[in-house]
Amino acid sequence: MTTNRGRKALLLALSAATVAGAALAGGGTAAAAAGRAGATTGLTWGDCAPAVRPLPGQQCATLSVPLDYADPDGERIPLAVSRLPSTRPEARRGTLMVIPGGPGSSGVQRLGQKGAALAKEMDGAYDLVAFDPRGIGGSAKARCGLDEGDRWMMTLRSWPGAGGGIDENVARSKRIAEACARNGGAMLRGLTTANQVRDLEQLRKALGERKLSAWGVSYGTYVAAAYAERYPHRTDRWVLDSSNDPDPKRVARGWLEGMAQGAEDRFPDFADWAAHPDRADEGLRLAERPGDVRAVVMDLAGRLDREPHASVLPGAPGEPARPGPPLTGSMLLQSLQLALYSDGFFPSFAQLVTEALDPQGEPVLPRELAGAMPDDAAAITVGVICNDVNWPASVPAYERAVAKDRERFPLTAGMPANITPCAFWKGGAVEKPVRITDRGPSNILMIQNLRDPATPYSKGMGMRRALGDRARLVSVDHGGHGVYLGNGNACGDQAVTRFLTGGVRPDGDVLCR
Known part of the structure; x- marks a missing residue:
């Protein structure tokens, strides 16, 4: 059923929004080098741990970097x-670096998700490489020692109270900041974009590459832009x-x-989508006219x-569903925000609205x-x-x-302007x-998509x-977050592939309709 596919897609998106703790096997039997691809100076490639769910031919290694670049011998x-x-x-x-979003996304997971499609597009032009930034996935972890209730997406996103009050958000933000200061130490303070850029440069050296190419997505574009600013002559083709x-x-x-x-x-x-007559057959039509859908959701x-x-949580395979926490208006709007990332997530949200x-x-x-x-x-x-910038207090x-x-x-509902632990x-x-x-x-x-819920077009113009x-700039008349190999727009996909494989770039900014 469409609704089941949509719900599964949303689950996958939400899983990507949190960080999986899959570990990598840095040792094991070293893989045979493929031509010049094996000419590295600081990495020993081997089999990936099963938790990585590696693609055929995917290899893993471990890179050692300074915790604090001000103390390189520490x-x-x-x-x-x-x-x-x-x-x-x-x-x-x-080498083409795959730089994930976040902050908080795993590059190794991103490579697993997009590697097969990307390899097909590149047709052997690159080794495809990614790493888990410090604090993420199989890399060294940071911790804050937060209570379980402070680790929910709904609490970390700082949604105001039902009437717009923020007292609870203030108390929680202060509690989280204090716990992180108490328990995080040097590892937590080392979680910065600047250090991710430095780590990427260490990886370039370990790979033995004079220059890197890159495909950065979402927050990864800021990492990529910062690298290009600091190491401009180490960049080849940059997306x-x-x-x-x-x-x-x-x-x-x-942001x-x-x-x-x-x-x-x-x-x-x-x-x-939700007002289209086809939704009636699926039991997901929320209104007869598109202009009325907003009122349905907001009411x-x-x-x-x-x-x-009252809500339920799906049980594990073979187990019945179990009671979940009460569905609030803020939870509904958080579900909407995530569903807007891709057309494929629309059915899940419409089903949630219909049930509620x-x-x-x-x-x-x-x-x-x-x-949590x-x-x-x-x-x-x-x-x-x-850690990246000072926030108002x-x-x-x-x-x-x-x-x-x-x-x-x-x-x-005021969430994007609300107080965070950074205050x-x-x-x-x-x-x-x-x-x-x-x-x-x-x-x-x-x-850039014209209608992106997470990195809106107007903000992308700042970059x-x-x-x-x-x-x-290639602008794509499409909605959702993430463009290349993400929404099926052939014009946009071809523009990126031509650039990465052939160095062909438009003479000026263009629009893909």
């Missing part, structure tokens, strides 16, 4: 690395997929705020805030929306954004911002954020302006 930490070697050594031109504004005064604070506009940009796509959210609806509209219905919640993240996943979720200012944001952008972060920013500029080689291709003539 403590070192391991980073999990993985690659899919080129199967055509005669066609190989270098930024779904960028955000790199404004060094705001960085992640601005979070942008999600409010992103939801507004994207919601009409869902409304068109339901208001009702759930006043009177939460029925007084006798049993809305089935994804486990990720109703359970692992402590290391929660630590990386807050660590990077709080005035509680009254957040109260005013939330009230204004709720009025302008009801679909996100109470001990020590503030670890170092000054990088300023992305137009200085350097003109070898960057940006690609475009910063890069100037270093970049060309």
Whole structure:
């Protein structure tokens, strides 16, 4: 059924939003080198651990890097690395780094998810390489020692109370910041974009490559842009997929705020889908006209805030469903925000709405929306954004911002403007954020959906302006988060493939309709 596929897709998306703790086997039997692909100076490739669920031919290794680059001879930490070697050594031109989003996503998982499709597109032009950034997946972990209730997606996302109050968010943010300061130590303070850039440069050296090519997605575009700013002549062909504004005064604070506009940009796509007559046969038609779908969703959210609806969680295979936490309006809107990432997630959200509209219905919640993240996943979720830039500390200012944001952008109910643990972060920013500029080689291709809920087009233009003539932009008339090999737009996919494999880039910015 369409609804089952949609629910499964949303579960996968939510799983990607949290960090899986899959470990890598850095040892094992070294794999045979494929031509020049084996010419590395600091990595021993071997079989990947079964938990990685490796693709055929995928190899794993461990890279040792300094915990603190200011003390290069001090403590070192391991980073999990993985690659899919080129199967055509005669066609190989270098290494393509797959840089994941987040902060908090696993590069090794990203390679597993996209590696087969990417390898097909590249046709042997590259070894495909990714690593788990420090704090993530198979790399060295950070911890905050947070209570279980402070590790839910719904609490880490800082949704205001039903009436817009933020007292509970203030108390929780302070509690999280204090726990991280008490338990995080040097490992937590080392979770920064600047260190991820330094780690990437160490990986380049270990691979024995003079230059790298890259495909960065979402937060990964900021990592890629920061690397290109610091090491411009180590970049070959550079793709930024779904960028955000790199404004060094705001960085992640601005990214979070942008999600409010992103939801507004994207919601009409869902409304068109949910009002289509075909949805009636599926039991998922929410209204007869697209313009009425918003009222259905928002009225339901208001009702759930006043009177939460009982929910269930799916049981393990062979086990019955079990009672879940009450479905609130904020949980419904968080589900919407995630569903807007891809058209494939629309059925799951429409099913959730349909079940919640029925007084006798049993809305089935994804486990990720109703359970706690692992402590290391929660630590990386807050660590990077709080370490990268200083955040305002005035509680009254957040109260005013939330009230204004709720009025302008009801679909996100003030969450993007709300207080976070960064307001109470001990020590503030670890170092000054990088300023992305137009200085350097003109070898960057940006690609951006017009209706992206997470990195809205208007924010992506901040990156475009910063890069100037270093970049060309391919805009895609599509909704969702992530473009290349993500939404089936042949024009956009071909533009990226031509650039990476042949160096062909548009003379100017172009639009794919």
